[in-house]
Amino acid sequence: MSKIGLFFGTQTGNTEELAQAIQAAFGGSDIVELFDVAEVDIEALRDFDQLIIGCPTWNVGELQSDWEALYDDLDDVDFSGKTIAYFGAGDQVGYADNFQDAMGVLEEKITSLGGKTVGQWPTAGYDHSESKAERDGKFVGLAIDEDNQPELTAERIQAWVAQLKPAFGL
Template structure:
């Protein structure tokens, strides 16, 4: 199975998570700034990740390069999502960027896999929550970094 993990990151947390996910699934981690449309279209599994900024916004590199995602042909493409956020400081928009990416890829006909439970998190709102589950892997590197490795392993095994 070919896997591309495309991410945006400013502070390095999301880049580090993308690298860990890519290592666990034998995929390639690609910064959105360096990604091409073909990087979205070519793998059998596409994994997208973004931190949430401000009041629920996509990371700035995602914003600047969103056309690469929106012009990619994703009909029937298997896509998984992950997001990093801070549920303590931003409990009302925890991992919202993951929800933004979800809406975009579903709108383009992709099939999203890798939903996860919201249990174990303490937040009040998230655009990444659908029917009581997150649309992908939610990670809080600020207050729950000790749980990250276990969550990544369990999530990746679900994707394979």
């Protein structure tokens, strides 16, 4: 079994904590290896056939700064044949018009470069008006709102990981 590479960007540490919780839900570092995109070369994405991408939506619908710095470099990575899941952190109340936009921006880019998206998540239970991460009535990945629904985070992560395991051959 090959490892899953989980690449995250974080401004305040929240997305890193979510990445660690996802890693633990999968069974630890023997299954999921964590990478802070601020500290790793984009080339590391090539080393994994299965990826999890984590990004908070920052400011008003923007990519977190480390992902923003790497965004154009993603064009140099061939994502063909890679299975990719996404998770995002955002605030559905304060930023209802762009909740989880960063996750959607990354998913759209990586899909255009050949990546296969898995792990779509229902929009039910969220109170937002618009999102670039919404496709066909679902989010492209796990939407986490630690600002307004922290009590749901652990349950959502467990359910999402259970959904992902078959997609990742686990």
